[in-house]
Amino acid sequence: MTIGEILNYGFDHLSQAGIPEAVLEAELLLEYAMDQERIYLHLHRNQNVSETVREKYRSYIVDRCRHRPLQHVVGQAEFYGLKFKSDKRALIPRPETEILVEEVLEQWQPGFHNVLDIGTGSGIIAIALAKHLASARITATDQSPEALELAGINIKSFGLEDNIHLVQADLFPQGAERFDCIVSNPPYIPSAQIASLQPEVGLFEPAMSLDGGADGLEFYRRIAGGLAGRLNRPGLVALEVGMGQAEEVAEMMTRALPASEISVTKDLAGVNRVVLVKMH
Ligand SMILES: C[S@@+](CC[C@H](N)C(=O)[O-])C[C@H]1O[C@@H](n2cnc3c(N)ncnc32)[C@H](O)[C@@H]1O
Structure with missing residues (x-):
C-alpha cells in the first residue's frame, strides 16, 4: 500500500464516521504514524508504507472513528x-x-x-x-x-x-x-x-x-x-x-x-x- 492509497483509506473511514475535516485528519494521523511532516506525505504519495506504519495507522483510524479526540489518539497536543x-x-x-x-x-x-x-x-x-x-x-x-x-x-x-x-x-x-x-x-x-x-x-x-x-x-x-x-x-x-x-x-x-x-x-x-x- 502506498502513502496515497493509505490516505484514501483513512479519508474514506473518517468521512463515513462523520469526522469533520476528514482529509486533514487522515493526513495528520499519518504524519504521527510515520513521524514525518505533512509535506513529506505530499511529495512521496507513491512510496510504499511499512507493515508497522500500516498497523499503527489502522489503529489510529479505528480509534478516531469512535470520535476519540485526535490528540488522545496520538497522545500529543501542540500549544x-x-x-x-x-x-x-x-x-x-x-x-x-x-x-x-x-x-x-x-x-x-x-x-x-x-x-x-x-x-x-x-x-x-x-x-x-x-x-x-x-x-x-x-x-x-x-x-x-x-x-x-x-x-x-x-x-x-x-x-x-x-x-x-x-x-x-x-x-x-x-x-x-x-x-x-x-x-x-x-x-x-x-x-x-x-x-x-x-x-x-x-x-x-x-x-x-x-x-x-x-x-x-x-x-x-x-x-x-x-x-x-x-x-x-x-x-x-x-x-x-x-x-x-x-x-x-x-x-x-x-x-x-x-x-x-x-x-x-x-x-x-x-x-x-x-x-x-x-x-x-
Ligand atoms: C478549562 S480547564 C483549563 C485547563 C488548562 N489551564 C488549559 O488552558 O488547557 C479548567 C481547569 O480547572 C480545573 N478546576 C476545576 N475546578 C477547580 C477548582 N475548584 N480549583 C482549581 N481548579 C479547578 C479543572 O480540573 C481543569 O483542569
Missing part, C-alpha cells in the same frame, strides 16, 4: 509551538488559549516574579509562560489529582520543575501569598450545555474542566472574590472567557478591583476571549 502529552486526565489545549499567553507576555513587567495559574489542567499555560519568562516563579493549582499528574509529566518533560510548583487546591493555594500575575482559563461552559457538546468533548474530556455552573460564570465570581487579597500592586490578571461572557466578567473584575484598568482582547475568530485587568 504555543510546544508539544505536550495529552490524554483524558485534562482538557486538550485550545488554540484560543494562546491569546491568553500572548497577552501575559505582552503585559509582563520587569519587576514581576510570582505567577499563579488557576486550573492548570495539563500545565500548558504555566509551561508556555515559564519557557518565555526566565524570572517567573509559577504556582499552578488544580483540584483534579489526575490533571496535576499530567501537568507534572509535562513540566518534567520541559525540565521546568524548579520554575513551576504544582498545588492541589480549590482555586487559590492555601496561605496569604500574593502574586504579581494571576492567570486562569477556568471551566466556563454552562452546566445545561455540557450534554449537547460534540462527542469528542462531552464524552472524552473531564467534566470538571468544562462545567462552569448554571450560567458558566461561577468560577469568575469565585476568582473575583479572592483577587483583592492575592494580587500585588502593580499586578496583572488575565482570564480566558467563553463566547458572550467578556462583558459580565469585566464588570465582575471592576467591582472586585475598582482602581484597575480593564481591557478585552479578541481571538482570531473575532470573539472577545481574554479579559485583562491591570492594577497600577
Whole structure:
C-alpha cells in the first residue's frame, strides 16, 4: 500500500464516521504514524508504507472513528509551538488559549516574579509562560489529582520543575501569598450545555474542566472574590472567557478591583476571549 492509497483509506473511514475535516485528519494521523511532516506525505504519495506504519495507522483510524479526540489518539497536543502529552486526565489545549499567553507576555513587567495559574489542567499555560519568562516563579493549582499528574509529566518533560510548583487546591493555594500575575482559563461552559457538546468533548474530556455552573460564570465570581487579597500592586490578571461572557466578567473584575484598568482582547475568530485587568 502506498502513502496515497493509505490516505484514501483513512479519508474514506473518517468521512463515513462523520469526522469533520476528514482529509486533514487522515493526513495528520499519518504524519504521527510515520513521524514525518505533512509535506513529506505530499511529495512521496507513491512510496510504499511499512507493515508497522500500516498497523499503527489502522489503529489510529479505528480509534478516531469512535470520535476519540485526535490528540488522545496520538497522545500529543501542540500549544504555543510546544508539544505536550495529552490524554483524558485534562482538557486538550485550545488554540484560543494562546491569546491568553500572548497577552501575559505582552503585559509582563520587569519587576514581576510570582505567577499563579488557576486550573492548570495539563500545565500548558504555566509551561508556555515559564519557557518565555526566565524570572517567573509559577504556582499552578488544580483540584483534579489526575490533571496535576499530567501537568507534572509535562513540566518534567520541559525540565521546568524548579520554575513551576504544582498545588492541589480549590482555586487559590492555601496561605496569604500574593502574586504579581494571576492567570486562569477556568471551566466556563454552562452546566445545561455540557450534554449537547460534540462527542469528542462531552464524552472524552473531564467534566470538571468544562462545567462552569448554571450560567458558566461561577468560577469568575469565585476568582473575583479572592483577587483583592492575592494580587500585588502593580499586578496583572488575565482570564480566558467563553463566547458572550467578556462583558459580565469585566464588570465582575471592576467591582472586585475598582482602581484597575480593564481591557478585552479578541481571538482570531473575532470573539472577545481574554479579559485583562491591570492594577497600577
Ligand atoms: C478549562 S480547564 C483549563 C485547563 C488548562 N489551564 C488549559 O488552558 O488547557 C479548567 C481547569 O480547572 C480545573 N478546576 C476545576 N475546578 C477547580 C477548582 N475548584 N480549583 C482549581 N481548579 C479547578 C479543572 O480540573 C481543569 O483542569
